[in-house]
Every structure is written in structure tokens, then in C-alpha cells.
Amino acid sequence: MECDVQVQESQPAGLSDTSSATGKMLFDFWYPAGLSRALRGQKLVKAMLLGQPLVLGRDVNGRAFAMKDICPHRGIPLSCGRVEGENLECCYHGWKFNVHSGTCTEIPSLTSDSRIRPEKIHATHYPCEERDGYIWVFMAESRSSGVNPPPVPELPIPRSGYRITHLSADLPSNVDHGVIGLMDPAHGPFVHQSWWWRTRRSIHEKQKTFEPVPMGFRIRTHTPSANSGAYKLLRLYGDEITTSIEFTLPNIRIEQIRIGNHWVVNRAVVTPIEQNRCRIDFCAAWNIFPWVPLVKPIFNIFARKFLRQDQGTMEMQAEGLRFNPPLMLIDDADRLGKWYFQLKNAYVRSRKTGLPMEHPLSEPITLRWRS
Ligand code: FES
Ligand SMILES: [Fe+2]
Numbered sequence: 491m492e493c494d495v496q497v498q499e500s501q502p503a504g505l506s507d508t509s510s511a512t513g514k515m516l517f518d519f520w521y522p523a524g525l526s527r528a529l530r531g532q533k534l535v536k537a538m539l540l541g542q543p544l545v546l547g548r549d550v551n552g553r554a555f556a557m558k559d560i561c562p563h564r565g566i567p568l569s570c571g572r573v574e575g576e577n578l579e580c581c582y583h584g585w586k587f588n589v590h591s592g593t594c595t596e597i598p599s600l601t602s603d604s605r606i607r608p609e610k611i612h613a614t615h616y617p618c619e620e621r622d623g624y625i626w627v628f629m630a631e632s633r634s635s636g637v638n639p640p641p642v643p644e645l646p647i648p649r650s651g652y653r654i655t656h657l658s659a660d661l662p663s664n665v666d667h668g669v670i671g672l673m674d675p676a677h678g679p680f681v682h683q684s685w686w687w688r689t690r691r692s693i694h695e696k697q698k699t700f701e702p703v704p705m706g707f708r709i710r711t712h713t714p715s716a717n718s719g720a721y722k723l724l725r726l727y728g729d730e731i732t733t734s735i736e737f738t739l740p741n742i743r744i745e746q747i748r749i750g751n752h753w754v755v756n757r758a759v760v761t762p763i764e765q766n767r768c769r770i771d772f773c774a775a776w777n778i779f780p781w782v783p784l785v786k787p788i789f790n791i792f793a794r795k796f797l798r799q800d801q802g803t804m805e806m807q808a809e810g811l812r813f814n815p816p817l818m819l820i821d822d823a824d825r826l827g828k829w830y831f832q833l834k835n836a837y838v839r840s841r842k843t844g845l846p847m848e849h850p851l852s853e854p855i856t857l858r859w860r861s
Contacts, residue, residue, distance in 0.1 A: 511817070513664025515540045515762040516740040516837065517631035520642050522624040522759055522771050525656055529554060529625065532573040540629050541764050544616070545569040547589065549576045555589035556627040558614035562594075568613065578613075587613040621645075622773060623656050643742060647755050647775050654775040655786050657793055659801040661760070661768050662808040665741065666834075668760035668768040670819075670827035671804055672743055675861045681799050697858045700826075702851035705837070706738030707829055710854065714747070727752050727778060737826070739833050752778045772797060823859040 523537040529548050536559060537544040543559040545568045559567045561580045570581040577586040577595055585608075586596040592615030594608040617628035619642045628639040645654075661668045671677070679693045699710045711734040714721045724731055727749040735745045741760045747753060756774035763769055774793065779785050819827045832850035840847040 511664070511666040511670075511831070513666045513762065513765060514834070514838070515665060515765075516834070517629050518637045518841075519740045520619075520626045520628050520639065521741075521761045523556060523618075523627045524625050526554070526620050526623050526625055534569045534571070534573065534578075536567070536569050537625075537627075538763050539627060540762050542629065543567070544627065545578070546618075546625055546627075547573050547578070549573065549589050553590070554618050554620050554625050556616040556618040556625070557587070557589065557592060558616075560614070561585065562611060562613050585611075587615075589615070591615060622775075623654060624771065624773075643759075645755055645757055645773070645775055646744065646746060647753070652775045652777045653780075653786055654773060655790055655793070656771070656773045657790065657797055658769055658771045659797045660763075661770060661801060661804045662766065663768065663804055663811060664766050665760055665762035665768045666831070667804065667807065667811065668770060669741055669830055670824075671800060671807075672758055672760055672770065673737055673826040673830065674824065675826070675859060676823040677803070678861050681803050682796060684795070693860055695858065695860050697856060699854050699856045700851065701854040702849050703736060703738065705847075706736060706742075706833065707826075707851055708734055708736035710734065724749055724754070724778070737830070739837055749778075752776075754778060770797065770800070822857040823861070825857050 517540065521539050523539055523544060523546055524535060528535055529546060532548065532550075534545050534547045537546050537556075544556050545559040546554065546556050548554050550573070557568055557578065559569050561568050561571075561582065563580065563583060563585055566580065566582045568578055568580060568587070571579045572581070573579075573589070574586065576588055576590065578589050579586045584596075584598040585594055587594055592613040594611035594613070597606065597608045597611075600606055600608070616630065617639045619626050621642045622645045626642045630637060630639075661671075663671075675696075698712065700707050701710055711732050714731060714733045721731065724747065731747065731749050733745065733747045735743065737743045741762075742757065743759075744755065744757045746755050754774065754776040756772065759771045761769050761771065772793065774789065782788075818824075829850050836848045836850065839845075
């Protein structure tokens with residue numbers, strides 16, 4: 491079976507070649523196109539997802555929309571036009587398109603006896619929803635793919651009584667490298683060294699049990715290891731800390747930490763922007779330390795530093811990747827990366843054949859590594 495992403499088992503045992511980590515972009519999923527707060531009033535905002543130029547905006551009632559940023563008449567970006575009620579008017583010849591269906595509603599140059607029916611003409615339009623501070627866009631493969639969008643990804647948190655923050659970083663690599671960088675446990679003590687997080691000396695052996703979930707896997711709920719500063723801080727709320735981390739295709743990692751009624755949830759999503767560019771959108775929500783002033787800006791300082799460490803590392807990595815070197819994934823520390831490629835392969839295969847997706851994990855499995 492021909493596939494775009496391949497992990498070939500090779501010798502010696504425990505090593506895999508990822509030289510075909512091609513960064514294939516998966517359509518028919520929801521992706522965050524930008525922040526809700528960036529869409530103010532009737533302003534039109536350009537975005538790029540999976541190599542497709544988008545225009546984002548709000549209709550007269552404030553409802554967000556997403557369309558391909560290309561006028562179907564003569565190709566000028568629709569983002570150069572303006573919103574009028576529920577329509578977007580192209581700046582070139584004034585054609586209007588309904589922002590929620592893409593249907594052309596008016597062609598000003600037509601005479602009253604014209605046989606051209608504007609409603610037969612469509613601009614490309616994408617399902618669009620706002621959730622947890624993001625504009626999510628369902629990137630359908632093509633208008634005829636007929637896939638009904640699943641529910642929009644949502645943070646697993648109550649609807650009120652918490653704080654939330656959003657950060658993002660551009661990464662100069664294809665989505666595969668972004669995702670495996672996100673789930674790689676072994677870089678922590680080297681890339682994220684700092685007095686408040688961990689040092690190189692804190693490296694120690696870990697053992698975690700993973701179980702399959704639909705389209706992904708999760709680390710079974712467990713008590714987190716003691717070597718990170720953030721968890722030491724959380725111990726102020728008690729010793730009963732539990733954490734679980736879940737990854738699901740195409741690109742979502744969610745970590746949930748609970749201490750009694752208190753919780754911290756963070757989510758990182760790696761979104762393909764173009765073939766060799768992706769973006770990590772990180773958001774965190776919590777109901778702890780409500781009395782601490784400036785808790786959000788303080789949190790952001792640390793989280794931004796953390797993200798920059800990853801970003802800087804991936805910028806360095808991109809230098810080497812330009813030469814398409816063969817790469818390795820080793821057991822057990824890189825097993826998550828292997829599963830990611832296997833999941834992606836299985837998904838692509840099941841889309842091609844129409845058969846159910848074969849999950850790489852058939853049962854819980856315990857991995858061991860040092861980090
Ligand atoms: S190019 Fe958009 S209306 Fe002509
Ligand atoms: Fe990292």
C-alpha cells in the first residue's frame with residue numbers, strides 16, 4: 491500500500507527511519523486559524539492554513555466566518571473587499587458573496603435581462619466556529635468531499651470561574667517535526683533547563699503507561715514526577731496531584747492536572763500553515779491562585795520562555811533538515827513519535843480504502859526512558 495508518510499522498521503531493533511516524514515497535511519479536520527480577539531468589528535483578517543489563503547471576519551451580527559481569500563471572478567483577494575451585512579463585497583467588480591455559504595448574491599454589472607444567475611456561482615467557504623478564544627476552521631479536502639464536520643475541539647473545562655491565556659509560536663518546519671517535537675519527552679532536561687523548571691542533573695528514569703484512545707493515545711492518569719518546579723508550586727494545594735496527557739490526530743496534545751477541586755489544563759495544537767511552516771498554538775486555563783495579582787502575565791512570562799526554547803531548537807533543527815538527512819526514532823523515548831506516524835498512516839490508509847482505521851496500540855503499554 492502506497493502511503494505518504496512512512497516509518498520503516500529497520501535494523502537494529504528499536505530504531506526507525508523517519509526520512510519520509512513528509513509533513514503531509516491532513517484535511518477534513520478543524521484547525522485554529524487565529525485568535526477570536528483579532529476579529530474586531532467588520533475588519534477582514536488574512537490567515538493561512540494547510541497552504542490555503544483564508545479571509546476571516548465577522549458578519550453584521552458578530553458571527554465569525556472563513557472563506558478562501560480568492561475571488562472566484564478574477565482572483566483578487568476577498569480580504570481587499572468589505573463586509574456588508576451577511577455579504578462580503580469584492581473590491582474589484584463589487585460581486586457579493588454570502589459569508590456563511592459562499593453563494594454569490596449580487597453581480598452589479600448584470601443587466602435586468604441577463605441570463606446569468608449569481609446564485610449558481612460560489613466562493614469557497616469553510617465551516618467556522620469560535621471556541622476557547624480561537625477561530626476554528628474546518629479544512630475540508632474539497633467542497634465535494636461531503637464530510638460533515640465533527641464537533642469543534644474544546645478544552646475539557648467548566649464554562650466559567652477560570653482564567654485562560656493564549657500564546658503561539660511559528661515553527662520553520664513541516665507539521666510532522668512540529669508534532670514529534672511537541673510529544674518528545676527526552677528533550678526536556680536539555681532544551682528546557684532553568685532554575686524554575688528543571689536542570690540537567692534532574693534527569694532520572696521514568697515509566698509511564700499509555701493506552702489507546704480514538705485517533706490517539708494517552709498517558710494513564712498518574713502522579714507527576716517530582717523534578718519539575720511547576721509541580722512543586724502546585725503542591726501548595728496538596729499532595730493529591732494527578733496528571734494525564736492525551737494526543738489525538740491530527741495535532742492536539744492536552745494535559746490535565748488536578749488537585750482536588752483545583753485544576754490546570756493546557757493544550758498545544760500544531761497547525762500546518764504551509765508545507766515547511768507550522769504554528770504551535772498553546773493555551774492554558776486554570777482555577778488556581780485566583781488571589782494572586784498578575785497571575786496571568788506572570789504565567790505568560792514563563793510559558794513564553796518555554797515556547798521560545800522549543801522554537802529556537804526547531805530553528806536550529808531546520809538548518810539540518812534542509813539537507814533531508816535520514817533520521818531515527820529510538821525506543822522507548824521516541825515511541826510516541828512512531829505512534830504518531832503509524833496513526834497518520836492508518837488514517838490516510840482508511841481514508842483511501844474506506845476501511846476502519848487500524849490503531850497502532852491494541853492494548854495499554856508501558857514505556858521506560860530517562861528524562
Ligand atoms: S475579481 Fe472579484 S468581483 Fe471581479
Ligand atoms: Fe519542548
